[in-house]
Amino acid sequence: MRQLCKGNVAVVKAAILAGCRAYYGYPITPASEIAEAAALYFPQVGGTFIQAESEVAAINMVYGAAAAGVRVMSGSSGPGLSLMQEGMSYLAGSELPCVIVDVMRGGPGLGNIAPEQSDYFAMVKGGGHGNYRNIVLAPASVQEMAEHTMLAFDLADKYRNPAVILTDGFVGQMMEPLELEDNEIQPPDKPWAVKGTPETRANLLSSIYLETDELEEHQRRMEAKYMRAQEAEPRCELCHTEDAEVLLVGYGIVSRVLLSTVEALRKEGVKAGLFRPITLWPYPSKALVETASKVQKVLVVELSNGQMVEDVRLALNGKVPVEFYGRVGGNVPSVTELQQQVLTRMALAV
């Protein structure tokens, strides 16, 4: 049965179904409902919730819990994610799985609390130090906030790597129907974890490799697993792309506005289609190339000054003209505004 739920709350409910029983976080708008829901729900199902003294502490608590082999998560927004970067680098370096939610808001600095998509570089390209990747998922609805959270736990465990739910203030704050199955997942056993048992006594979780060759070997191993993820995990959604002449590309809340834009454009006889990346890393480049090969123009729309567009351009490598339209500061473009952008760019302005 469907229940109404906020995006931020859906994340927590799904985490519990994914077998996660540990949440360490610090409040920040527009992500606070994640911590609040975790504080309310986790202790009732035998889980741990701690409001840490900072996001620095929170991510290191996540590190400790992940090392102990439990499914663990945290959530925050831009400023908090900035503080978590060191810890996320350590998590990746020590190959520890966890799920981190970034409900993006306006930046840089304190910015504002309205939605932006300006943490793309930080999350997708890796905001911490060193060679590593985050697995990044981009939900666009409350239902997906839940589904992607469950998927993120699986991917994090599969690749022993942090997985990020990258979303924005609108998706976090909005309410929609949520359908959850009464089917709780038993998290996988992690023989590599340090659990204070005779069997795990010999285990070591560390990111320090003093010898240059050792560190190189460690990184090559990480690279190999990232290559595997790149093969197996890209996900995307296509809408009305079969006969599309102009392809609109956007993720998260923008993809929702773009879907309405595509429908509005089609009513006016413009053959528009939507390409919505679901995984931002690994980026669904192959599918994008296939889809875009048939169109005349690609328009990337973001709530940023042009971050994801770099991955679109990398993928298409000059084969199709790629244009960009961005709004920042917390402004979200309207359907009419985007319709106009497309019409002008297609030289079909009415």
Added chain:
Amino acid sequence: MANESVIGVMDPEVKSEASPEVDPKVNNDGYEQVHSKSPVFYDLYERKSELKHQTHYCPGCGHGVVHKLIAEALQDLGLQDKTIFVSPVGCSVFAYYYFDVGNVQSAHGRAPAAATGVKRSCPDKIVIAYQGDGDLAAIGTAEIVHAANRGEKITVFFVNNGIYGMTGGQMAPTTLVGQKSTTSPWGRRPSNEGFPLHMAELLATLEAPAYIERVALSDNKNIMKARRAIRKALEIQRDGAGFSFVEILSPCPTIWGKDPVEARRWVLEKMTPTFPLNVFRDRRPEMPAGNEKENVPPQRPVADVLGIIPKQGAHDNSKPKHAHHFRDVKIKIAGLGGQGVLLLGQLLIEMGMREGLEVSWLPSYGPEMRSGSAHCHVCLSKERIGSPLISHPDVLVAMNEYSLRKFAHEVVSGGIILYNGASIPADFTAPEVQVVGIPAAEIADKLGSTKAANIVMMGALLEETECLAPGTALSVLEDKVKKLDLLEIDRKALTAGRLFIDEQAHIGAVSQPDGFA
């Protein structure tokens, strides 16, 4: 020197030919055979890339002694299999070379946070955070204070050598006044660097910690005290009694530029006057169980907590129930915080969902709400909803004049504005839009609560647009409004709103809606 042997077990020159059979206990007088080694240490330090027989610590380094005392205590207490050691960034970053226990290496200063995550995941295990003074008293000050304040049931061994060892001798927060370091080349000047930080005393101001003691590796007598303190700290954790912390004044001969014997003397003569040896806390607080002031969270089945199991009498909302006469309706509701603007939107989507529609609700959030105004976007649709953000609503519910003037221009031509007010402001015009004034506040007031004005507006909205069934509204109100007297007012408010529109239509003031095709 026999004295040396106590320290010597972890000294680099000492080969580890130790056989585990040899009883590694320190004798009463603190003396011990050089070649004994605790089985809590690896026989051979395989994790080191070379010189696997010896440690990486300098001769006379306090870390080696502390390691040995910890290993010994773990063995004596039979805790080796249960122990998880969180090593810091600092000279002891490689503690995992030596300790044959579960090992986790953490970021600079964050060992207490990492240990918190470990301990909360394995509450019946022994979790040790081992930290230097740069690690604990500088970069990790927040983490240690808060772990202690939460009463984490971990043990922290704090090796205070008054200097940054690993990075080559920079000033630490514990560097003595006048003590030279590479970043206090004229000696620590309180006017510039402040005074040495007393962590044991600082933590002793907190309520939660069970045990805080400062000891020194200065001479046999004090090493014996350190040994007892380390053991006691671990016993406290074993018994689940609370946070235990031992600060250990410790020689760093290399950076201090002293030989091991001088260095130990320096600990006694120079460090202890600034850092007095003492037991600062030794009580086992009843934390947190047994505290009558605490509410214990109820334990409930997951499906209940997550709202998955349909409650008795709940509606199946997976399929459309009514023949809705529209494809979608977009409603914007705006007014002041406290007027029930966001709630009205939530009630509408609850109704829409129960009628099997796709719905979305997008609120204004944050400071805007604090400054007084609030609005939300409500979409009801038979199909998947694209943008939940409404630039052009079919219906605007304006709960105050400000919202009326601010958002009226957004309404689509042929759309409707429902305004909370008996009369529309004289200078207000909205061409191609039907504007209906409803004295919702007055109606609600007469019914017993001005707060029900939003429900009056809901009645008006349902009657005017016929987008949702009034019966659904009633059942949603019955489920959501817990207080019976308020529910009664809301019921009447809903009817009053509907009747008002009905009467207006009869006197010809309002044309019937043509629906949202």
